[in-house]
Amino acid sequence: KNEVEQSPQNLTAQEGEFITINCSYSVGISALHWLQQHPGGGIVSLFMLSSGKKKHGRLIATINIQEKHSSLHITASHPRDSAVYICAVKAAGNKLTFGGGTRVLVKP
Amino acid sequence: DTGVSQNPRHKITKRGQNVTFRCDPISEHNRLYWYRQTLGQGPEFLTYFQNEAQLEKSRLLSDRFSAERPKGSFSTLEIQRTEQGDSAMYLCASSLRKIAGGPNEQFFGPGTRLTVL
Numbered sequence: 001k002n003e004v005e006q007s008p009q010n011l012t013a014q015e016g017e018f019i020t021i022n023c024s025y026s027v028g029i030s031a032l033h034w035l036q037q038h039p040g041g042g043i044v045s046l047f048m049l050s051s052g053k054k055k056h057g058r059l060i061a062t063i064n065i066q067e068k069h070s071s072l073h074i075t076a077s078h079p080r081d082s083a084v085y086i087c088a089v090k091a092a093g094n095k096l097t098f099g100g101g102t103r104v105l106v107k108p
Numbered sequence: 109d110t111g112v113s114q115n116p117r118h119k120i121t122k123r124g125q126n127v128t129f130r131c132d133p134i135s136e137h138n139r140l141y142w143y144r145q146t147l148g149q150g151p152e153f154l155t156y157f158q159n160e161a162q163l164e165k166s167r168l169l170s171d172r173f174s175a176e177r178p179k180g181s182f183s184t185l186e187i188q189r190t191e192q193g194d195s196a197m198y199l200c201a202s203s204l205r206k207i208a209g210g211p212n213e214q215f216f217g218p219g220t221r222l223t224v225l
Contacts, residue, residue, distance in 0.1 A: 004150075033214070041145075041197050043216035044110065086150050093164055094139065096214065098150035 003027050006087050006099035013106050019074040021102045023087030026068065033096065034061050034072045035086040043086070046072070077106045110134075112217035114200050120223045121190055128186045129220045133202030140183050141214060142175055143199040144168065151199055157183060158205060190224045197221050 004025045013019050023032070034046040047054050047061040049070065054061050058077075063070040074081055082105050088096040111134040121127050133140050138159050143151040154173070155165045159180040169175075172190075177183040187194055198221075201214040 035216075041199070041219040041221065042110075043151075043199065043201075043219075045213055045215065048213045088150075094156055094158075095141065095153040095164060095166075096143075096151075097153070098143075100148075100150045 002100070003091075003097050004087055004089055004099040006085075006102050008102060009100065010103045011105070013077050013104070015078060015106055015108050017077050017106075019077050019081075019104060019106075021072045021085050021087075021104070023070045023072070023099055024068060025070075025087075025089045025097075027089070027091045027097075029065075029068075029089040029091050031090045032063055032070050033088040033090070034070070035088060037084040037086060037101070039083075046085075074104075077104075079106045079108050082106050110215040110217065112200060112202050112215050114198075114217040114220050116220060117218060118221045118223075120225065122225050123192060124189055126186065126188045127190055127222065128184055129198055129222075130182060130184050131200030131202075131217055132182045133200070134204075134215055135181075137202035137204045137215070138180070139203045139205050139212070140177055141201040141203075142183070142185050143201065145197040145199060145219070146195075151197075154185075154198075187222075190222075192224050195222055195224045 049063045060073040084101040087099040113132045141156040142154040145151040157177040197219045200217040203212040
């Protein structure tokens, strides 16, 4: 079993829909990251969370440390949100352990 | 553009050849990380440096792989005697270790895509 599990693996939405991506992890962590990766490979950090909730524009990230679970929400989705969203956790040491990613396609 | 650059962006090589990739982190960042990502998978940790010291290496980093950060600034990742299984995206990230401790955000470069024929 992977230390970081994401669901769903693939998600297709119509423009304007509310999207939720889930991340569960099995180890104690000091921080959780949500990353966005567009075709071509570049990774952009969206959020780094240790507790609670963060919001940036149409993106909201929440984390429940007790339940070892985090969610990334996209409100009013847009085709430019189409990308792979990756959850990564920082446990012991300084390396990140990544989930397998959720491929999101938003259709106009 | 995150401020982390990687060169080359693409590399095609024949099996058995050696390749070297370079990563230039954000200038004030003292930590530098290398990750590998195969198609359809999330990235996997390879190694990381704090300044010029290589502090952790993954078991994924076989004897054919070596990484250096000689002056604590840019880093190179060399793969000797490449194999087809080495084909992947090699990602570099950097971060700034805070004196007070706590997690630090990593900024990723665009990656180097390696294809071994």
